[in-house]
Amino acid sequence: MARTTDGNGTPVPQRLLATATRLFAEQGYDRTSVQEIVEAAGVTKGALYHYFGSKEDLLQEVYARVLRLQQERLDAFAGADAPVDQRLRDAAADVVVTTIENLDDASIFFRSMHHLSPEKNKQVRAERRRYHERFRALIEEGQAEGVFSTATPADLVVDYHFGSVHHLSTWYRPDGPLSPQQVAEHLADLLLRALRA
């Protein structure tokens, strides 16, 4: 633990990850050089390769973190003690809010996933599927109860909603007229209205 915080409060690995996240989101993964990352983080290549095996590992860490967070939150909302339509609405709104609050991670996630090597990509996809499936189960539960329409396959509904979540990083601006909560309310509303039986 020698120079780990070296002139700055946050430890080097976290600082590198945060810097890389910002730069990846701003310029894209390929356009961001390792040199740029270490300079912006105030260290050198030696430090980066001391903590991370490769540039790609950095990218994977971004994914791992965001996936962990979202899965935890979804599980909490989906497993709550409330009617299924309320639970779905809460979960749908929450993923919008947390996505907006981490827009950098989101744009990296959706724009740079294909930069990962096949094996790491597979790993991320598997995690992603778990999330997708939990969400789908919620919709199917409501359909079975007769609360939601069965006109559209649950799978497609999930993709419909996540399409809009995905899209947030393209159009949402923090200085725009809508707060994250307002956007979340609207999008959850649209989903529930589309689903009502």
Next chain:
Amino acid sequence: MARTTDGNGTPVPQRLLATATRLFAEQGYDRTSVQEIVEAAGVTKGALYHYFGSKEDLLQEVYARVLRLQQERLDAFAGADAPVDQRLRDAAADVVVTTIENLDDASIFFRSMHHLSPEKNKQVRAERRRYHERFRALIEEGQAEGVFSTATPADLVVDYHFGSVHHLSTWYRPDGPLSPQQVAEHLADLLLRALRA
């Protein structure tokens, strides 16, 4: 018009554009080298730089083509002689079908737009906004007529729908269970159901 079709039916410029589109979609813009493109197209760098000013021009051409196509189709559907909900449904479904039929263009469009230089990016965004506004006008028309709910701002509804269109390139597989038309019907349905007053 010397060797323009050189052993192949299609002229060199189109062949280069088609090859580049495929490779950009498969590997991303940055991961695709000019050398790779010309080899796959069966020509050399000399030919590519004879017809295109830069690698970026190739990318911009992909955008220009897809934007032109979609704008034309939207204008046709939006300006048809039918009730507003029917026109919106048709337009919404059509953009899904044409997006699926040109999935390569779509994934490039949504994943590589930030690779364009600021000025070209601005140009593409302006075109994109025209499209967005035409679609929004359709929704506002329905809202004014009382056919669509005014609970959600029209802008947000447009982004909601295009989020799902955008997302298609992530999950849609031609060998999956749903035909492009079926997906289009479902997605248009969801939109109309979310909007009904």
Next chain:
DNA sequence: CCGCACATACCGACTGGTTAGTCTGTCCCT
């Protein structure tokens, strides 16, 4: 109807610049 001038359509070696990752060394803490 010939042959010369010019243009278009390419070829492919080369250049200048960039990049991820390596490796040897140094400093400091324990």
Next chain:
DNA sequence: AGGGACAGACTAACCAGTCGGTATGTGCGG
């Protein structure tokens, strides 16, 4: 004195774009 935490020069591989060259066709004066 030994090891974790870095520093920074170095390397090997690429890559976009250039440039001088060649081949084929086209218009035109004689």
